[in-house]
Amino acid sequence: MASLSEEVLLVVKKVRQRKQDGTLYLMAERIAWGPEGKDRFSVSHLYADIRCQKISPDGKAKIQLQLVLHTGDSTTFHFSNDSTALKDREAAKELLQQLLPKFKKKANKELEEKNRMLQEDPVLFQLYKDLVVSQVISADEFWANRLGDTNHADPSLSNNKQEVGISGAFLADIRPQTDGCNGLRYNLTADIIESIFRTYPTVKQKYCENVPHNLTEKEFWTRFFQSHYFHRDRINTGTQDIFSECAKQDEKGLKSMVVQGVKNPLVDLLSLEDKTLDEGYGVCTTASTSNPNRTVKDSSNSAIIKRFNHHSAMVLAAGSIELAQSSETSSTDGNSRDSDFFQPPVKKVRLQETMEYEDLQGENRPKTVALNLKKSDRYAHGPVPLQSQHYTTSQEIINSVNNIRDEMLNYKPNLSQVLSNTTASSAIAALSSGGVLMKAATQQAINQMVPSEVQGELKHLYAAAGELLRHFWTCFPVNTPFLEEKVLKMKSNLERFQMTKLCPFQEKIQRQYLSTNLTGHLEEMLQAAYSKFHVWQTRRMLRKT
Amino acid sequence: MKLNIEGLLVYFPYDYIYPEQYSYMLELKRTLDARGHGVLEMPSGTGKTISLLSLIVAYQKASPLEVTKLIYCSRTVPEIEKVVEELRKLMEYYSKQTGESNNFMALALSSRKNLCIHPELLHANIVVYSYHYLLDPKIADLVSKELAKKSVVVFDEAHNIDNVCIDSMSVNITRRTLDRCQGNVDTLHNAIQKIKETDAEKLKMEYRRLVEGLKEANVARETDVYLANPVLPDEILKEAVPGTIRTAEHFVGFLKRFLEYLKSRLRVHHVVQESTPQFLKDIFDKVCIDRKPLRFCSERLQSLLRTLEIADIADFSAVTLISNFATLVSTYSQGFTIIIEPFEDRTPTIANPVLHFSCMDPSIAIKPVFQRFQSVIITSGTLSPLDIYPRILDFRPVTMASFTMTLARTCLCPLIVGRGNDQVALSSKFETREDFAVIRNYGNLLLEMSAIVPDGIVAFFTSYVYMENIVASWYEQGILENIQRNKLIFIETPDAAETSMALEKYQEACENGRGAILLSVARGKVSEGIDFVHHFGRAVIMFGVPYVYTQSRILKARLEYLRDQFQIRENDFLTFDAMRHAAQCVGRVIRGKTDYGIMIFADKRYARADKRGKLPRWIQEHINDGSLNLTVDETVQLSKHFLRQMAQPFRQEDQLGLSLLTLEQLESEEMLKKISQIAHQT
Numbered sequence A: 001m002a003s004l005s006e007e008v009l010l011v012v013k014k015v016r017q018r019k020q021d022g023t024l025y026l027m028a029e030r031i032a033w034g035p036e037g038k039d040r041f042s043v044s045h046l047y048a049d050i051r052c053q054k055i056s057p058d059g060k061a062k063i064q065l066q067l068v069l070h071t072g073d074s075t076t077f078h079f080s081n082d083s084t085a086l087k088d089r090e091a092a093k094e095l096l097q098q099l100l101p102k103f104k105k106k107a108n109k110e111l112e113e114k115n116r117m118l119q120e121d122p123v124l125f126q127l128y129k130d131l132v133v134s135q136v137i138s139a140d141e142f143w144a145n146r147l148g149d150t151n152h153a154d155p156s157l158s159n160n161k162q163e164v165g166i167s168g169a170f171l172a173d174i175r176p177q178t179d180g181c182n183g184l185r186y187n188l189t190a191d192i193i194e195s196i197f198r199t200y201p202t203v204k205q206k207y208c209e210n211v212p213h214n215l216t217e218k219e220f221w222t223r224f225f226q227s228h229y230f231h232r233d234r235i236n237t238g239t240q241d242i243f244s245e246c247a248k249q250d251e252k253g254l255k256s257m258v259v260q261g262v263k264n265p266l267v268d269l270l271s272l273e274d275k276t277l278d279e280g281y282g283v284c285t286t287a288s289t290s291n292p293n294r295t296v297k298d299s300s301n302s303a304i305i306k307r308f309n310h311h312s313a314m315v316l317a318a319g320s321i322e323l324a325q326s327s328e329t330s331s332t333d334g335n336s337r338d339s340d341f342f343q344p345p346v347k348k349v350r351l352q353e354t355m356e357y358e359d360l361q362g363e364n365r366p367k368t369v370a371l372n373l374k375k376s377d378r379y380a381h382g383p384v385p386l387q388s389q390h391y392t393t394s395q396e397i398i399n400s401v402n403n404i405r406d407e408m409l410n411y412k413p414n415l416s417q418v419l420s421n422t423t424a425s426s427a428i429a430a431l432s433s434g435g436v437l438m439k440a441a442t443q444q445a446i447n448q449m450v451p452s453e454v455q456g457e458l459k460h461l462y463a464a465a466g467e468l469l470r471h472f473w474t475c476f477p478v479n480t481p482f483l484e485e486k487v488l489k490m491k492s493n494l495e496r497f498q499m500t501k502l503c504p505f506q507e508k509i510q511r512q513y514l515s516t517n518l519t520g521h522l523e524e525m526l527q528a529a530y531s532k533f534h535v536w537q538t539r540r541m542l543r544k545t
Numbered sequence B: 001m002k003l004n005i006e007g008l009l010v011y012f013p014y015d016y017i018y019p020e021q022y023s024y025m026l027e028l029k030r031t032l033d034a035r036g037h038g039v040l041e042m043p044s045g046t047g048k049t050i051s052l053l054s055l056i057v058a059y060q061k062a063s064p065l066e067v068t069k070l071i072y073c074s075r076t077v078p079e080i081e082k083v084v085e086e087l088r089k090l091m092e093y094y095s096k097q098t099g100e101s102n103n104f105m106a107l108a109l110s111s112r113k114n115l116c117i118h119p120e121l122l123h124a125n126i127v128v129y130s131y132h133y134l135l136d137p138k139i140a141d142l143v144s145k146e147l148a149k150k151s152v153v154v155f156d157e158a159h160n161i162d163n164v165c166i167d168s169m170s171v172n173i174t175r176r177t178l179d180r181c182q183g184n185v186d187t188l189h190n191a192i193q194k195i196k197e198t199d200a201e202k203l204k205m206e207y208r209r210l211v212e213g214l215k216e217a218n219v220a221r222e223t224d225v226y227l228a229n230p231v232l233p234d235e236i237l238k239e240a241v242p243g244t245i246r247t248a249e250h251f252v253g254f255l256k257r258f259l260e261y262l263k264s265r266l267r268v269h270h271v272v273q274e275s276t277p278q279f280l281k282d283i284f285d286k287v288c289i290d291r292k293p294l295r296f297c298s299e300r301l302q303s304l305l306r307t308l309e310i311a312d313i314a315d316f317s318a319v320t321l322i323s324n325f326a327t328l329v330s331t332y333s334q335g336f337t338i339i340i341e342p343f344e345d346r347t348p349t350i351a352n353p354v355l356h357f358s359c360m361d362p363s364i365a366i367k368p369v370f371q372r373f374q375s376v377i378i379t380s381g382t383l384s385p386l387d388i389y390p391r392i393l394d395f396r397p398v399t400m401a402s403f404t405m406t407l408a409r410t411c412l413c414p415l416i417v418g419r420g421n422d423q424v425a426l427s428s429k430f431e432t433r434e435d436f437a438v439i440r441n442y443g444n445l446l447l448e449m450s451a452i453v454p455d456g457i458v459a460f461f462t463s464y465v466y467m468e469n470i471v472a473s474w475y476e477q478g479i480l481e482n483i484q485r486n487k488l489i490f491i492e493t494p495d496a497a498e499t500s501m502a503l504e505k506y507q508e509a510c511e512n513g514r515g516a517i518l519l520s521v522a523r524g525k526v527s528e529g530i531d532f533v534h535h536f537g538r539a540v541i542m543f544g545v546p547y548v549y550t551q552s553r554i555l556k557a558r559l560e561y562l563r564d565q566f567q568i569r570e571n572d573f574l575t576f577d578a579m580r581h582a583a584q585c586v587g588r589v590i591r592g593k594t595d596y597g598i599m600i601f602a603d604k605r606y607a608r609a610d611k612r613g614k615l616p617r618w619i620q621e622h623i624n625d626g627s628l629n630l631t632v633d634e635t636v637q638l639s640k641h642f643l644r645q646m647a648q649p650f651r652q653e654d655q656l657g658l659s660l661l662t663l664e665q666l667e668s669e670e671m672l673k674k675i676s677q678i679a680h681q682t
Helices: A085-119 A122-133 A138-151 A153-158 A190-198 A201-210 A217-225 A242-262 A296-329 A337-342 A346-353 A378-382 A394-409 A421-431 A453-476 A481-511 A517-542 B019-033 B048-062 B077-098 B120-121 B137-142 B158-169 B175-198 B200-212 B216-222 B236-237 B247-266 B276-287 B291-307 B313-331 B364-371 B388-393 B436-453 B464-476 B479-486 B496-512 B523-531 B553-566 B570-587 B634-646 B663-667 B667-677
Strands: A006-019 A020-027 A030-035 A042-046 A050-055 A062-071 A074-079 B003-004 B006-012 B036-043 B070-075 B106-108 B126-130 B149-157 B171-174 B271-276 B335-344 B351-359 B375-380 B396-405 B412-416 B456-461 B486-491 B516-521 B539-543 B597-602 B679-681
Touching: A006 A085, A020 A085, A030 B313, A050 A085, A062 A085, A062 A346, A074 A085, A074 B335, A074 B456, A085 A122, A085 B486, A122 A453, A153 B539, A190 A201, A190 A296, A201 A217, A201 A242, A201 B479, A242 A296, A242 B496, A296 B464, A378 B175, A453 A481, A453 A517, A453 B364, A481 A517, B003 B019, B003 B663, B006 B048, B006 B077, B019 B048, B019 B375, B019 B396, B019 B436, B019 B679, B048 B070, B048 B077, B048 B149, B048 B375, B070 B077, B070 B120, B077 B106, B077 B126, B120 B388, B137 B158, B137 B276, B158 B351, B158 B364, B158 B388, B158 B570, B171 B247, B171 B313, B175 B200, B175 B313, B200 B291, B247 B276, B247 B291, B247 B313, B247 B351, B271 B276, B271 B553, B276 B335, B291 B313, B313 B335, B313 B351, B335 B553, B351 B364, B351 B553, B364 B388, B364 B496, B388 B553, B412 B634, B436 B456, B436 B464, B436 B479, B436 B539, B436 B597, B436 B634, B456 B496, B464 B479, B464 B516, B479 B486, B479 B679, B486 B496, B496 B516, B496 B523, B539 B570, B553 B570, B570 B597, B597 B634
Parallel strands: B036 B375, B036 B396, B070 B126, B070 B149, B106 B126, B149 B375, B412 B597, B456 B516, B456 B539, B486 B516, B539 B597
Antiparallel strands: A006 A020, A006 A074, A020 A030, A030 A042, A050 A062, A062 A074, B003 B006, B171 B351, B271 B335, B335 B351, B396 B679
16 A cells, blocks of 8 residues: 555545545555545645645535645545534644645745746746657656755855745735625735734734644634724724734834834934924914824824724834844944944935935946945954964965075077977968867858758757757666666767757758758767767666676 | 126036036025025025025125125024035135135034023124024023124024914913922022122112113124024113112012912913903003013023022022013014913823913014015025915015026926825814724725835824824724734824834835835924935825914914915815925925935825925926825826836936036036026026
């Protein structure tokens, strides 16, 4: 049945698939279903292939679970054990819910990476089209060593991946839909939940406090959507609401942000005006908005505005946490922490930025950052470990310079070992244009002789052939059965390439009366591969017999 | 470079110059030559400040006897600091070029904290400070009184100067003011009793001084040593303080009586509006207070506070306010109105009586400045229509000019959106203000723009209440959530600290590439003081025409006064005021020739000639007939096209010879001819 090493996490009996009874298995890396009485799986999906799971709404007669794959296909399981169907389904769902995200990330990451590589590298993309799309080799083969390459070659890149920010509109994505019978449905995905948690840490805290001991997950989110907290225009009135505290904490957070003030003095509206008129002077402007007795509508409006500012600030902060941390640690600029008071006058810098007319300035020098050092000696010497090191003293340097000078003075060409006159002149002739060794120079004319379209095609052919040959040659030395298999396949790939790509091209250039010489080198390369293959094959035959 | 401006050697601390800067300096020089005043409009970001400083400093150096001092007034603290930085740059250039160490003294006052540098002010060659130090009589008296007559005064960013003038002369009195004033008067009374027991001689000396009168001050003014104080009218300088308030006790008694009268006036149930003569007649009838002692009230109080050696004058702000009011109300029979409102219009059930004593004539506060100083320059990026400023400020300029921005590429794109895609007319006018179709279309405009404009978008609404309603409505319709898919949203609030934070986050979001939208209010702090350079503002949308709230009684009174005194029609003034604020808002995004931005006027009324014609010339000349009544879709198409063009590399060479000149280019005959067309004289 399944390979021995596979761990079975859950077994659910009496599950129908395509009107056939059977058993559902959830394994460590895949989900599988086998019909009753048979000991093989007729359905098996790797978790990584599954895009999402869907369940039939509560109250429906059939209790079902549907898996949607990345390819767009879907498989539906019907839980048919009357008494425990719902429970079975929930168990399967819960487990999948935990398992899927783990694999999803991996799959997504790989897909993204492949996509990115294809997008960034047009040559690779062309190659992909030539080889994979035209089915010369399979996609897996194509990627087999490419992805590996990048991962190994540039580990810093993959480790140092950038944190993905949060969409500003994640709440908009959960717009409720009416389900037709006076209810509302909210679509919540793992991504959205994560966004909510990252943007509103207080909600996460509440979640950790209450789920699952006080509330089920579903109840928690139901309450969340009912709360004023979610509806930004509702004013906090109820006190038993578990989210009222969140709102209060948010407000506190907002206040503390406001109290902290702004770093850029040019946007500080408080210090903008040199002098506000004394109390009592000035023309009274329209009624002050901070009036305590405002209508409910007014304060709900201002609540929306506050919430929007808060939301945007939080979204922004959630995206920049990583950055802030990294910049924190990298502030090793020779200034110790205690020199904070010696900060550059931010204001002055900003002012100079605003009054700079770069086009009026003469030379546009590249902007440099001035070092701001309080203890310049510390910067100059740095924390050097105390150890004896080899230094060349100036005396040593002077000596060696003198030595070299002496040698140069005494230099005498060794005339017995130079070329004879005739050989030298023939070498020069051979290397001059028109000479034997410079024939290639005439081939430059190919640029003009061959139409650019054919040139482009030739380039693609070279790239594709190169790729295939690379695959072929990496199989040597053939010392495993796998490689053996591969080298056979590669050879047939090469042959197929020659048949489907190279030959038509050759015919084409013949029709256009171009020199067939164009593909000569390609053919040579292929021939080299074939002969290598033959050598290997005959040797293998010999060994076998 | 060293420039020759009609025979004047001007050191200009850059290697290149914009043609309009040269033209600006030319006009400025002519104004100074004529010893007159000038009104000059030049787009922001064309180096107005450095042109001003370069020319005036050069003028001062060339003829130190003609122009002894430059008084540079600006509006906000960052602006003042910017001027100082530019000045520093100029001075460095001077000492580098001439090799002499700098013997110029410049002084900047940017906070009340450093207000006690009075003597230095007299010696400085250049003084940089806020408008209030010159226009607010209460401060001008302390700071600017003794500034030399042969000074050049520059009011930069002066498009709102009339409001500053009016603010400095207006007073509001609430019950709280009166209560605090009562406390002040009681303290004064006790202090007088105490000093009487310990140092009666002091009070007697004060009395004698007051008999002598304010002769000293009069001598000073006649000999032209002082800047006149509009609160302290000429006549009272010639007279002695009247006997009724000459002794300290009598004066306190007088104050008490005046206070009681004001309290009784605040006990009203309906709105009262009266002129100053009416008010004076009423006060005489009710409590027998004559006009004359009222006029000396402010001066008398200052004398008393000095005599009692009260250190912290701030504690006596309420009584100072009341006595200033007394002096003002008895001095000016024209240009002021008194309105007593028992409650706010929005909350008629809550009694909150306020006495508004409001100035309607900005020329009163600025008159001493025009009279005293030989040249006063009013300048800003948006001063259109130019001719209205001399009228409302009551002065005769020798030069009035508006400068265009010479551009190698059209870096601004003003578009007037008049219709939604469903052909609904877009307007913020009162009748359709609550119309959902308009609000939806406005939302749609913002949504579509958020999808195509990179980095930052700033949107301005006509008022805070209007913005609140629209935001709520957009939230209900889900428009804001869709916008959030493209950009983060930040919104101005009435709280300055909160808004500052939102602003900073907005800039952060623009900086890190996420992009953001700032919803803000015309006439608000953001619209007046914050620049959105480069990616901080690639588009600005003005939702509606920012008319002032016209139902205010104070405004109505002012409009009437303008009509009767200056023959300015109400509508003309309102439109002028709305358009200058609209221009301020949209002008926030263009801060130079390398910058670029879209300016969207989302109201069909902007298409009318009377509105459009009041925009600054440098904006107006880029509005073509094809962009007068666009739909949202058309706007998006035009914007896309514009943004694609602007995204192309723009180098210095592209500008050179067109909008950027070397010295040789500048001196060519042909260019000089071209430059003479930049200034648009009116």
